[in-house]
Amino acid sequence: MAYVAGSSAGRDGTRPGPRGEDVPPAERTSLSARARDAVRQRIVDRRYPQGARLVEREVAEELRMSRVPVREALRALVGEGLLELLPHSGVRVRRLERADVEHLYEVWEPLAVQASRLAARRVARAAPGELPGTAALRSSLDRAEQAARADEGAREVAAHTAFHEDIVALSGNPMLARTMEQLSGQLQLLFGMREEPEHMRAQHAVMFRYIAAGDEESAAASTLLHVRDSRTVALRSLFDDV
Numbered sequence: 001m002a003y004v005a006g007s008s009a010g011r012d013g014t015r016p017g018p019r020g021e022d023v024p025p026a027e028r029t030s031l032s033a034r035a036r037d038a039v040r041q042r043i044v045d046r047r048y049p050q051g052a053r054l055v056e057r058e059v060a061e062e063l064r065m066s067r068v069p070v071r072e073a074l075r076a077l078v079g080e081g082l083l084e085l086l087p088h089s090g091v092r093v094r095r096l097e098r099a100d101v102e103h104l105y106e107v108w109e110p111l112a113v114q115a116s117r118l119a120a121r122r123v124a125r126a127a128p129g130e131l132p133g134t135a136a137l138r139s140s141l142d143r144a145e146q147a148a149r150a151d152e153g154a155r156e157v158a159a160h161t162a163f164h165e166d167i168v169a170l171s172g173n174p175m176l177a178r179t180m181e182q183l184s185g186q187l188q189l190l191f192g193m194r195e196e197p198e199h200m201r202a203q204h205a206v207m208f209r210y211i212a213a214g215d216e217e218s219a220a221a222s223t224l225l226h227v228r229d230s231r232t233v234a235l236r237s238l239f240d241d242v
Contacts, residue, residue: 031065035073038063043082043093044188045154050095054083080185096190098239104186105231109224111180112164116207116223117216118171124214133170134212140166141208148201157192163204167211167223190234200229 039059042048060070074091077083083091094100123131144159164187168180203226210219 031069032072032076035059035063035065035069036076039070039073039077040080040082040185040188043077044157044185044192046192048093050093053086053090053092055090077185080182082185082189096186096193096238098235101190101231101234101238104183104190105227105234108183108187109227109231111176111183112167112227113220113223115164115168115171115173115176115180116211116219118173118176119167120211120214120216120219122170122172123211124216130212131170133166136166137163137170137208137211141204144201144204148198154192157188160191160201160204161188163208167207170211193234193238197233200226200233203229 039048039054048054054074056067056071056074059074060067063070074083078085078091082094084094085091119133123134140159140163144156144163147153147156147159161184165180165184168177171177203222206222207219207226210222
């Protein structure tokens with residue numbers, strides 16, 4: 001299965017038109033974003049398993065898109081670390097090795113802690129009343145609990161991921177948001193591969209309580225504990241760590 005990054009309309013068999021190569025740049029960007037989200041979701045829920053080679057043409061047919069936005073999406077996912085280039089040509093779903101997981105947590109830990117600290121600070125400085133971002137956090141918690149009770153693993157992973165993304169959004173720091181966006185896909189993949197013990201769901205509730213109360217240091221400390229527990233669970237689940 002091959003991924004040919006340099007193919008173009010006319011040569012690769014795609015048809016010009018609303019989804020072809022002659023679409024306006026803004027529309028093509030939108031299609032590319034949709035393709036990126038669709039491929040990312042298929043990687044996260046393991047419809048595209050680790051190590052699988054992705055064929056641009058086949059992915060485009062599956063998504064019912066032309067190959068151009070799909071090509072752009074695959075390139076973007078290489079940048080996110082979910083796909084990797086093959087030596088000669090093509091891409092495949094990246095396999096998460098132990099070093100990859102450790103490196104991911106080394107980067108995520110300080111960012112997650114700072115996001116919680118900044119979110120709590122913003123709440124503390126806000127006018128009386130709940131910020132919209134705090135309501136979004138509460139909603140993510142509720143969705144995760146509902147999914148856990150229904151034993152819907154994929155929905156629970158999505159809710160947990162949303163919870164962490166909502167904290168970043170509430171922090172109000174766009175640079176932090178852009179940095180975390182680069183990790184989002186890998187974190188989703190990791191969350192979907194490991195167990196989610198009940199005590200870690202309870203930790204989210206503690207983090208929310210401190211953030212909603214505007215308690216910076218307690219929010220940071222509870223997040224540090226959560227990320228370190230998450231790392232331990234991930235290594236145990238994926239690599240049989242004791």
